[in-house]
Amino acid sequence: MAEPLSASKILQILRDEGLKVHEVRNWRRHNRNAKGAWGPVHGVMIHHTAGSENQVDLCYDGHAGLPGPLCHGVITKKGEIFMVGHGRANHAGSGDPDVLAAVVDERRLPADNQATVDGNSRFYGFEAINLGDGKDPWPKAQLEAIEKVSAALCRAHGWTERSVIGHKEWQPGKVDPRGFTMDGMRGRIKARLAGQEGAGGDGDTSTEPPKERPGQGGEPGPGPRPRPKYAPYPGKDFFRAGRSHPLITMMGHRLNAEGCGRYEHGPSDDWTDADRKSYQAWQHKLGFKGKDADGVPGKVSWDLLKVPNP
Incomplete structure (x- = not known):
């Protein structure tokens, strides 16, 4: 106000x-x-x-x-x-x-x-x-x-x-x-x-296809079409402190499978610093650097990770 x-x-x-x-x-x-x-x-x-x-x-x-x-x-x-x-x-x-x-x-x-x-x-x-x-x-x-x-x-x-x-x-x-x-x-x-001017994550552009829209608030949600095999990118803001969702667990399992897991316990449904460090390892593996490797998923790296729909 x-x-x-x-x-x-x-x-x-x-x-x-x-x-x-x-x-x-x-x-x-x-x-x-x-x-x-x-x-x-x-x-x-x-x-x-x-x-x-x-x-x-x-x-x-x-x-x-x-x-x-x-x-x-x-x-x-x-x-x-x-x-x-x-x-x-x-x-x-x-x-x-x-x-x-x-x-x-x-x-x-x-x-x-x-x-x-x-x-x-x-x-x-x-x-x-x-x-x-x-x-x-x-x-x-x-x-x-x-x-x-x-x-x-x-x-x-x-x-x-x-x-x-x-x-x-x-x-x-x-x-x-x-x-x-x-x-x-x-x-x-x-x-x-936060002083990170132009930080889009993985070079993402924030644009969306005209016929594709995730569930309310950018989270994966049910729709009239069959659910895709892999989870669509839920948006950068999905990955934040306090977020709890089965998609985060599925992401962690994929990161472990790619040899990028940095978990002492888990993964779990809660977004934690361990998830960020693990995802950052995945971004580094893909060759991303600087602000494009901050540990927060962007669309490019997310699509390459092929996270199954929970």
Whole structure:
């Protein structure tokens, strides 16, 4: 919980993060405050525009059914930021109170199944230019800009990466942002906040195939299709202190089979430092170095390990 930053402070922290930021018209005083409060704020919400032309003007002006601003900033394919509003903006709409509570507590998000709480007053909102069809690519510069914007605001407020969510995690029926995982993006933000700029793990890109989506929160989950023989990569944020899941045990058995196990006891369902050291040995075996061999699974090394579905 925090009071929103001033327009000047937002400009400062974004530029200090290395971003190229443009000021659009009268953005500092452009808002929907007459319709309700903006603040206290609890986090950052990421969207995609679902269009590619004149998106900055659209996000500033809005349209007949939804007046602007439609966000606070627009993130282009080149990774540049166009500020279009400061104050209440029509970007989040109503969402799930349980999700809001999780953001406030900075814990893992539950499934969004309600739309009863006003999000426009509680979140910064950034629209990233993308068609949202699952095919339109997300350039490296744009993903890095999303990471930087989010990290800058989190750092300014003393938040963790868990204060950053996607619109699809807030309001039932929303799909944005589509084309990369929010768990993957939160992993990138966490690394940046820890001073590991650009750390994606195994050179992973955070992008996801348009027709593939793991279970809620990036964990393996049942779906309408038959379960694959090998467990799909559950996302970098899956592997964290406090995580307990049978997949971790299966991973440990595979690491032992590859001669990389560093366990005195186990493996077990709990993610421990022994798991990290064992996985780091696997990354070294594959030839990864530096930040790509930090002991936290990335998609490339995970797919090569071929962990059976538990």
